[in-house]
Amino acid sequence: MPTDPLYNEIDASNLESVRRNVVFNNLFVGTPFQAKLRRAGVWDEFLGGAGMMEGILYGRTQGAAVNPGQTITVTRQQINTGIKFLPKAYATWYPLDDWEMDDGSGTGGVINSGPSKIVDEYQLYMENLVLTMNTMQEMDSFRHGQAASATVTDNRIKTINGLDEALNNGIDPSIYGNIYKTYGGQQRNGNIGIALNSTPIYCGTSAGAPGQIDFAVLMKLWQQCMITGGKPTLGITNVIGFSAIAIALDAQRRDISNTRHDIKWDGLNFNGVDIYADPLAPSAQAQNYIPLGAATGGGQGNASLVDGVGGSTTTIAFTTPQFVNAAGGNVAVSPTGSNLPSTTNIQAAEVLYFLEPESFKIRPTNKKGWNFGLRRAPMPNNVSIDALFMRLGINLYNVQPRHNAYAFGFSA
Amino acid sequence: MPQQQIVPTWLAWNNCNFPTQSGIQDLRTGQDFPAGGLNQGDYFDATEREANGASYAVNGLLHSGRYRLVQVDSSATAANVKTGTVGYLRAGMIMQSVVITNAGTGATAGTYQIAATAGVGGGTGAIIQVVVGSGGTITSASVVAGGFGYVAPPTFSLTVTSTTAGAVAAQLNSSPNIVTSFDQAVLYSTVVRPVVFLNAITPGQYGFVQELGVATVLANASLTSATANAWVNTKSGGAGTVDTTVSTGNPIGTTIGQAIDLPIASLLFKCYLGITAFTVQD
8 A cells, every 4th residue: 555655755865776787697597508519610500491401321332352353243232311300490479568668769668768767678578588599499409309209208399309319329218218219300220220329328226226427437428429430529417417527536636735725626628528517408406406397487487497398408217118139038238238227217317418519510590580580570459569579490400429429327 | 358469467377466457566656557568358368388388386287278367356255266266257346227127107207317226236326317208108218327336236216207117227337357256246146257266366456367278176075976077067155166067968057167187076177168169279
């Protein structure tokens, strides 16, 4: 209820002290994975067409040691094919009321204008549209872009074709419990063999509980990339995973000084792989510190960070299938070398990726309207409200999954 | 208000309890601050994904359907306005029209202005004009002033016209944008146009209700037929909770839709509001 007199002397005589044009961000976090990929030059604009096809070589010609004069039946088998990805559409939006805020044209903003304006609301919303878009992209980079199927439990056909489906071998479940039998529309383990496979490395116990990451796991990751001709230079893990690595490697430290410990473990390089801490990378514990997913949405429903389908990158527990050997017999552990036990409830916990940036492609459209472009749609019978959409046509995929690897099932 | 598919809701749709219709209140004067573009009566259709994403988990998950910003009448029973209870149209606040129910005989020709009978209908200020023709019958009746604050139609004494048996009946206005709790609707015989409350809204304040689509309703402690696809009926004396009855027969006056989930006593369950033709597509 209004007071009488309406203003007391203090409020009638003083403004509040407020710094103009400053709003402190207490929601969004950084998106280093995208930044590192862009810095590595993987930005390849999509100029148009019926999708993004990448040629891949998977077969060899015939050859053998021979005797001079020997006759040979010269045959030919297919050696190359392609993988194909479609551009994926993203949008962020809000209702623009030009009674309240001005779009920079100076024609609106009856309220949010003049010397009493503290913050330009239009600018705040515009920046938020970009941050929301980047957050969705970052989170979706770690997920997949396939339709649900017998081995893929969630439908993400609208989102980019991220790491979860790229770094899979069609046999072992991913950190989200999915087995991706295809990649880029191409069947894995069929006529092309294991050409598009990358095998995850499970660090947990045989009972499914998280284990420890250690020097040996790091070497295995490096080894898996190297043996296929890859050269991993980019390591991505959640900040929680980064801590786990630092804690594990601390055992390697030999510090004989007990007078002054100068500890600086905020950067790690392992065999040429710069490991970066990404707060939005898959993690079981990150949700304790940043609001991830709709479940932590708060009273407003939008006080959380979500991906392109309203989910998050928080890892889950999943049950592995009964693995079989080449003869079809049941085996206790996956035959791929992933170390995953059969029919076990696995806690994916924390995840570490060793990546070769050159094998990635980020494909934003070169059309301005869909490359963080704006579409303003007036509501024809409303005097002040327009819908403002920021739009992005893009995809992200990997053309050589075998040059990359990841480990999971460890905790800090 | 027309359908508004571009509208600010400020908070999750099932967590709104605004003192003003715009959702913004001037801190000093308490007045409705008209900015942002939200108005009482704004309604919109939402897909399942949109509704899920605009839900405040503590108050449950919203589903595809039609949502409307309404004012909960100040005389509603607060305890009956909460997640899953059913509310109804509030009787209009003003007299909108008046009809002649009996032209009577023997009245004195002339034009009369007649104030509403004091103490009837809960409001004040309604005035009608009655015209008596040369034949001694009432030939017309019209509204001079609608008055304010009525919860039931006012009555008018025609004694001044000297009529024998002449009578008129007042009719209140009607708006889907003010709703009340079930018990109040029963009290004033306005158990029409059911809506489902998404959260507790303080009587007199504003919030969103659902009027079509997949709604979450609160089952009464006693259910007649707890089966999926049963008719969902507002329970008489149930404070806005619902009962379920077998759907082999016809819906009854208080039927609001059909059960989707298996109804369980005293728990929330999903119900398709409306009787097939009034559904909203996801």
